[in-house]
Amino acid sequence: MLSIRNIDTFYGNIQALHNVSIEIAEGEIITLIGANGAGKTTTLMSVCGVVPPRTGEILFRNQPIHHLSPDKIVPLGICQVPEGRLIFPYMTVMENLDMGAYLRKDKNGIKHDLEYIFDLFPILAQRKTQAGGTLSGGEQQMLAMSRALMARPKLLLLDEPSLGLAPLIIKQIFEIIEKINAENNTTVFLVEQNANQALKVAHRGYVMENGHISLTDSAENLMKNEDVRRAYLGL
Amino acid sequence: MDYFWELFFGGLTRGSIYALIALGYTMVYGIIELINFAHGEVYMIGAFTGLIVAGVFSLMGFSGASLLVLAMVIAVLYSSAYGYTIEKIAYKPLRGASRLAPLISAIGMSIFLQNYVLLAQTSDFLPFPALIPEFDFMEPYIDYLGSSELVIILTTVLVMIALTVLIKFTKIGKAMRATAQNKKMAMLTGVNVDHVISMTFIIGSGLAAVGGVLIATHIGQINFYIGFIAGLKAFTAAVLGGIGSIPGAVLGSLILGWTESFATGYISSDYEDVFAFCLLVLILIFRPAGILGRSTTQKV
Numbered sequence: 001m002l003s004i005r006n007i008d009t010f011y012g013n014i015q016a017l018h019n020v021s022i023e024i025a026e027g028e029i030i031t032l033i034g035a036n037g038a039g040k041t042t043t044l045m046s047v048c049g050v051v052p053p054r055t056g057e058i059l060f061r062n063q064p065i066h067h068l069s070p071d072k073i074v075p076l077g078i079c080q081v082p083e084g085r086l087i088f089p090y091m092t093v094m095e096n097l098d099m100g101a102y103l104r105k106d107k108n109g110i111k112h113d114l115e116y117i118f119d120l121f122p123i124l125a126q127r128k129t130q131a132g133g134t135l136s137g138g139e140q141q142m143l144a145m146s147r148a149l150m151a152r153p154k155l156l157l158l159d160e161p162s163l164g165l166a167p168l169i170i171k172q173i174f175e176i177i178e179k180i181n182a183e184n185n186t187t188v189f190l191v192e193q194n195a196n197q198a199l200k201v202a203h204r205g206y207v208m209e210n211g212h213i214s215l216t217d218s219a220e221n222l223m224k225n226e227d228v229r230r231a232y233l234g235l
Numbered sequence: 236m237d238y239f240w241e242l243f244f245g246g247l248t249r250g251s252i253y254a255l256i257a258l259g260y261t262m263v264y265g266i267i268e269l270i271n272f273a274h275g276e277v278y279m280i281g282a283f284t285g286l287i288v289a290g291v292f293s294l295m296g297f298s299g300a301s302l303l304v305l306a307m308v309i310a311v312l313y314s315s316a317y318g319y320t321i322e323k324i325a326y327k328p329l330r331g332a333s334r335l336a337p338l339i340s341a342i343g344m345s346i347f348l349q350n351y352v353l354l355a356q357t358s359d360f361l362p363f364p365a366l367i368p369e370f371d372f373m374e375p376y377i378d379y380l381g382s383s384e385l386v387i388i389l390t391t392v393l394v395m396i397a398l399t400v401l402i403k404f405t406k407i408g409k410a411m412r413a414t415a416q417n418k419k420m421a422m423l424t425g426v427n428v429d430h431v432i433s434m435t436f437i438i439g440s441g442l443a444a445v446g447g448v449l450i451a452t453h454i455g456q457i458n459f460y461i462g463f464i465a466g467l468k469a470f471t472a473a474v475l476g477g478i479g480s481i482p483g484a485v486l487g488s489l490i491l492g493w494t495e496s497f498a499t500g501y502i503s504s505d506y507e508d509v510f511a512f513c514l515l516v517l518i519l520i521f522r523p524a525g526i527l528g529r530s531t532t533q534k535v
Contacts, residue, residue: 048422048423050419050422050423069427070422070423070425071422071425071426071427071428074423074424074425075425079423080423082419082420082423086417086419086420086423087420088412088413088416088417088420089416089417090412090416090529091409091412091413091416095409095412098409099409099410099413099421099424099426100424102406102409102410102424102425102426103424103425147424151424151425
């Protein structure tokens, strides 16, 4: 479904990604794990067109997308929940969700998806008219995920969804990720520092070090891999 | 007491004009964090366009209110085109540059436009026709509220309501707010940020042109330099209210208008500007973000 082929991405003169290749098949949950500053977020930003790669190509359903701007990539069905959640702080919960459906015109579909989301996260229904910035961290993560779901993504990119959240909330968030994947056949590309949690839900994983992909394997094998265990699982 | 009300409505009229201009400053700042110093010039160009349109169409037999509406509509379109073009030429190429670069570019654009109008028109004050008729029903109030002041105030109120509806409920309005609050996230929801920035310049310039035509017909004369003074005052008002905040710009403008009006009326007209800028200094000392401004902190 998504095919990242040999991309190099730069911030000015600083190269953040070196020859990165990642393959994601329809319906998979793929995780990208790695230390701080390894280039995980940059990989997602390259896919979304916010920081386009300088060389290499990115194909989505066999269509090249690496030269498209974000507003052309989102309607293809690629949606990101960015690191730090980036809720619009002075817009209400409802308006944040509206922004998720910014490019959609099917009123009935939007209404239907809103109901689905309030079913998934009942707390958001209670907070409808509250400003996004006044929500707790966990609620903001739920809102950020819901906002992305409002675009009806075929590929959902999640950047550190567990960052700064309480263990109980993290568990809930990961359950929802599995649920979204199972119920809607949404493909999930999950970037995480919390490798333990990520490998539990993922089918396959990639390990990133200093802008390179150093290892890729099934999630089970990565869990057993000595280097991964030592470096990322703290075992 | 009549004198008080005269000053009150005089201040309200001034404040209305400042608000129409200040909105352009504050909206642009909200979206791209740039002080668009050429904004005052867009207002001045609006006034000049109004003058030319009024001249041409009065020869064709138009007069009074229909002439005012024509002058205003064409001035708005023309100034919007200027605002759009200014952004494309002077600011867009500098989007990735340090913050100082577009600021210098803005000042350059302001000087260029002033001199362009100076050369294309004249350095003298040009008389501007009174396009707002004297209403009979305003006769009893003439001592403290003239017909043209009434029209300025009402027009401003209508424009504010329209703008509020636009920002709050329309798709482009939501996209503008989202872009102002988090540009990266707005991009990730599919907002075309370039389009939003262009729309912001177009709307801000249109508002300034409304102000330009109204004040020109109220005062009765214009020259190439009016944009500098009015721009500076409106900018002060925007900072006073909290730059980036739309209600703040309106509030700041009204406070500034009344301050100037009452200071002029009760103390001395020599001190008009002194009071305006003293107010600014006090606000910056005690509330640097402005009256309704938000200090920017981000929760991670």
